[in-house]
Amino acid sequence: MSPLPPLLSRWFAAKGWELQPHQQTMLASADRPSTLLIAPTGGGKTLAGFLPSLCELGENPPAGLHTLYISPLKALTADIRRNLRRPIEGAGLAIRVEDRTSDTAATARKRQRVDPPHILLTTPESLALLLSYEDSSKIFAGLQRVIVDEIHALAESKRGDQLSLLLTRLQSLAPSLRRVGLSATVEDPPALARFLGCNTQILNADPGPDPDISMLETPQAPPWAGAGGRYAIPEILNLIKAHRTTLIFHNTRAQAELFFHALWLSNIDTLPIGIHHGSLSREQRERVEAAMVAGELRAVVCTGSLDLGIDWGDVDLVVQVGAPKNVKRLVQRIGRANHRYNTPSKAFIVPANRFEVIECKAALDAVKAHNLDGEPRGAGPLDVLCQHILIHACAGAFDAVALYEQVITAGPYRHLLWDDFLKALDFVANGGYALRAYDRWQRLKQTNGLWHLRDPRSAALIRQNLGTIVDTEMLKVRFRSRGQALGEIEESFASSLTPGDTFLFAGQIVRYEGLNEMTVEVSRSTATDPKVAVYGGSKFSTSTLLADRILQILQQASWPDLPQHTADWLRLQAEVSRLPNRDTLLLESFPHDGREHLCIYGFAGRNAQQTLGLLVTKQMENQGLNPLGFVATDYATLIWGLSPVTDHAPLFAAKTLREGLENWLQSNALMKRTFRAVALVAGLTERSNQGRRKTGRQATFSSDILYDTLRRYDPEHLLLQVTRDEAMRGLIDFSRIEEMLTRVQGRIELRRLPRVTPLAAPLFLEPGKIPIQGQAREKLADSAAEALMKAAGLE
Template identity: 50%
Template sequence: MTTASHVKLPATFANWFEEKGWQVRDYQFDMLARAAEDKDILLIAPTGAGKTLSGFLPSLLDLHEAPQDGLHTLYISPLKALTQDIHRNLLEPIAQMQLDITAETRTGDTPSHKRQRQRKKPPNLLLTTPESLMLMLSYADAPAIFGRVKRVIVDETHSLIASKRGDFLTLAMARLKHLAPAHQRIGLSATVAHPDSVAAWLGRSGQPADICHVPEAVKPQITMLKSDNRMPFGGFMARYAIDEIYQVICQARTTLVFVNTRAQSELMFQMLWEANREGLPIALYHGSLSKEQRRKTEDMMASGLLRAIVCTSALELGIDWGSVDKVIQVGAPKGVSRLLQRIGRANHRFDEPSDALLVPANRFEALECQAAIDAIAAGSLDGDKPMPGALDILPQFILNCLCSAAASPEAIYQQVLDAAPYQGTDRADFNKLWTFTANGGNALAAYDRYQRLSKKPDGTFKPADRRVIQRHRQNIGTIVEAGRLKVKRIRRGNQGKIIGEVEEYFASQLTPGDSFLFAGEVLVFDAIRDMQLHARPGKGKEPKIPSYVGGQMPLSTFLADGVRDMLAAPQRWQALPAQVQEWLDLQAAFSRIPQPGEVLVEQFPYRKAYHTLYYTFEGRKANQTLGMLLTRRMEKMGIKPLSFSVTDYGLSVCAVNSINDSQLAALFQPDILGDELEDWMLQAPMLKRSFRQVAVVSGLTEQRYHSSQKTMKQVTFSTDLIYDTLREHDPDHVLLAVARADAERELLDLRRLADLLIRFVDKAHLVSLKKVSPMAIPIVLDVRSEQVKGAGAHALLEQATLYEEAESMLDEVRAYLSGGD
């Protein structure tokens, strides 16, 4: 048995480490020893500890000592930007040690001629994404390309588990195990809340990976901005702190400014640009910009030419830009692990603390920021555990395998069972999904479009024709995009260049002459031509902000509990900004502070109606669902609800009549998830929305065909028609069940809501007030939809108006507490 103490580096490698002034760490020797024993390994190490080099080191040693033609190691990353960055960093030691090793990237941005060459002559190290890997596995030459793979490295493993994309990757790795049975797996991650679960997810043949856990050398330095300016009660951006954010950028060498959505990044960049009195080079980065724009920014950042980047989650994983010495998180972090990932982008060195500033956009977010700071100081993380694999991916996987080579259902089923999330897949469910893949099922079998498989004399199956293969390859993946239009920046005539994409529904709201923010500048809409939005640089008094579906991040349960605990401990309020402390003190004096063992419910008259506030702290999705169900039951009880609004922290219901304690007890019960839920779901459009996602992932319909991209209107019309057909003629169709389960989990967050109702049954505490309470103000006045929409200037003006109204409300509370009316 090889042990870490017996591992010796070849002179070439030992000299390279010495020239760099580095020492091989004990855990890296341990990694080499485990790799020599052919063990799967999950490496959990803090940012700057050399995780990526540790993952590649066994492969570099193997190829140095025993050169091999063709593909030896696959590196799989969740982000294209991370793949490019790791490739750039990997080429350096290969060149400096003059190793005869080839390393290349293969992503959706790779030119077609390079893809063809890679299939004919694969590099030794191939850096790719889950989608590109599955595409390569669909070709007949996949056994020749992947048959000699010795190692698979999965970076940022934590970001892939508990998601359809992670399920998708495990199926790809199961296929790899079929083609290269002896390959070893290495998982890399800085933040893992459930190591044993992730190790089981990563391992082969039901055997979990070994866990190599590197302790954190230093804690990150995190502070929260305590501005002298008045912090808003609600709202989506921290305009009140923009000058202070800019000053921090001026004092740092290089800063990453993280926001939570692409729409917010456009607005934040614009505000910073207006404040940029010193003309600092500041860039914008998000996933809807063109690959040329993104590559240019990546190269400038790697060369140290930028002072700041306003960015989204597209840059939160693993990027190693040594010049970054400051991270600013604008807005609530929503999760501890996510925040720690972003903070880790600063001071990318093992023995130096990362330096971060949190800027809450409003007062509730200040509580969330402090709860996250406390959790990180305590070494606590959050994150979901892996769940059973999503069934709508299996038809795509079945077809992917058959595109490569004909096979029997039993052979494919055994490969499915090799993927950790699918180990419990019922054979009857698999058979239904196989039938759907073959001919669409009972209600759709009459249509030629769904005759996708043909049976050979030997009992194996293959795709019916080349069109089936072509449709499949053009639509591989689990990311269902809303209909998008390319944005073409016009200079003269109709000449210009593509700078990114906006979603179709946003473009449909524009009329010629409308201005909008995109790629860091104001563009004026001209026309839509050939699925392109043509716009010219210009000026606009109220530029609109493109919004994107799915931009809203959920508040993690762990962080929600942290906020509850903080509220219940007044001695901890001293860490909060002074104006937030005053806000909580007024709440305690005027009403009461929500306690961990209850759901506080406040009721007060406001604008000729009664408002009832439920402080759930369960996230926007669960609160949205609760609002739908409560208002249906209130209608039956004669309370006459008018409307409701939600935030991550609570739910506000406006009604004609007030409620009493007995009515509250009847409202806040787990049985509300029975009849009310079923009635609502059958009438609500969300099942069709969920089915639309399932239909695209399963191959029932496609987003792309040939060189054209279907509009969202076309996709929606097609899937709605199929949904109605199946509901009427094949109500037991497997995809209807999958869509229902997805809606309950993804759109409604039913598991979280059910847990809330069960934990707090008969523990809802009603407080009747004469006026709105301080804590209720941001929830009552919250007028945000799920995404940022409309004119930027108008939104800020509206926010300012609401701020004034909120201040007026708080003044009334102060007057009431001081003895006024």
């Protein structure tokens, strides 16, 4: 007997559909307080999440909000609304479904507060705004169910930390609220269940068949360096012709743009091909999405904007260009193909360079072993908690003890200490010790034991600045002499430049002259060794799981599963030096082109390897070894200078490295950039005021002054502590350096070799070389002057 009500049951029968076992289990578990459903892409998990709501609402649903659906993407809410219409309209149910995102018209948002639909589809940011209103208790009083889709994607960021706090607020307004989490890729189900809420039941659907995934074979070997994968375009075009619809994933927007351009130039058959990524306008994205749904495109070049569960028409192939860096990301993308239950997804992975052949093989092995990666998130950050306190204050007066008890029911904050909560409350109330004398940060006051806004009018400004996503500011690039515009670069990259630095942009090398208002002024340069502009998200670090698998591959006696060119490369490295392993840190020292080089094979990920380069070159400078610069990849750091390294011990002492890091952090621009993001989330600074959004320069100027002030007068300020924690586990990733040093337990082998080794050679082709300004530069200048005088006969 069907558990569905008659109208829905008849509609399913007319479609010839039957409930899948996990959908039936979800209906049977409808009354449980919290459920996490893990089901494969195409397995109908979203419908499984909504079926209890459709059944409870029935043919004559009562007025008021019954179900809240939360997704990480605005596009996903629109897609879900379209998909829900089918059973609701097909079965003749009188259920209203609406979405509420930043794209929703203001009139509709206003009406929804007075007359909410039965099912509301939204994002964490829009939910935070709704909960900040004084009438939020009325809006959510009758809420029965909340569905969090793609919960794994939210749980990995501050958006997830904020959502966990918002769920506790919803639970306080609607005590009978039941929570549902939906995900296809989960490496640690118990951890994700704790994130969703206490006493969460985990339901695992049949995972279905393994994906049909392999590395794309090409007659041309991948290049030694680079990340574009454009060498494989002829083979990828053949794949597009042989399939109905192909998604071609890239890790960055810049790579997607470059690949799309090259693909289009090679598309002599004029196949309809589109591009989709987050920097495109909403109208452009929607046009591509509509064309996909209508089956009008043969391929779409895309990025993470299509990672998550949008149902894309008739996609039957996924191509991942470049190593995915993360197994979960690869599995999620593979699932976009053959978006049907019990139908294997078909995918090819295309290494962008020679080393990525090994990384792609490691990723394929992990997928086949159902081995997903994931880094632990740690405790919920306090800047997000500060914003949550502000949200509460906007909605009305609150009791501190009651709010604390509510907050610690959120998974990421379950171990939050009362003293840390009071620090956050004190900051929100008056800015903390160094700022309490300024009226601007006097935001809360306590009356009769309850905390509330000092000035109710400030609620409007607080609402304008809610959210944990900190936008990347872009700056125009122009030639100083002619004012000709070249394009845009990230403000964070511009902040790392000093006058005289060179970088590659718009196909040419330019020299940074200075910043004029919001414009980066440059001149032409004849330099041959430039810096390279780095776009947001373009430097994913390889996960620890993949790094370990790569090291396992390197330690094999032979490599029959690798292409012959890669196996020969590794074999030559073993003959000339040796291959890295997990238990010993391999260092290679060799001369090349008049410079001495040190290669560090740490396999700690790009961010950690870059930090290692900064710290080791600083120690080399202190010891008079005259480093000139370095470059880092996910697996190694290459340093060059004037003197050979003969004793590695002073360079790699854990205590020395940590002390060097502490000193470097004190004056580094990275800390100011990190502080700026923390200050925006915590509400210390503003993104916009009265509808006018601040420029990046205005926000940076304001936060830099605050950072310097707090460092001088209140070095233990809450936001400085948060900033340090963020920097350490973010762009610096020092924990992976410490993990590497702990793993090798002092087993560091330095090999002195007569020339460049096979494994080190590709590093010379890597962009992003970082120069070291020190004594070596002065020595080179003196040598050049001496040679010039000698050539002129003036010895």
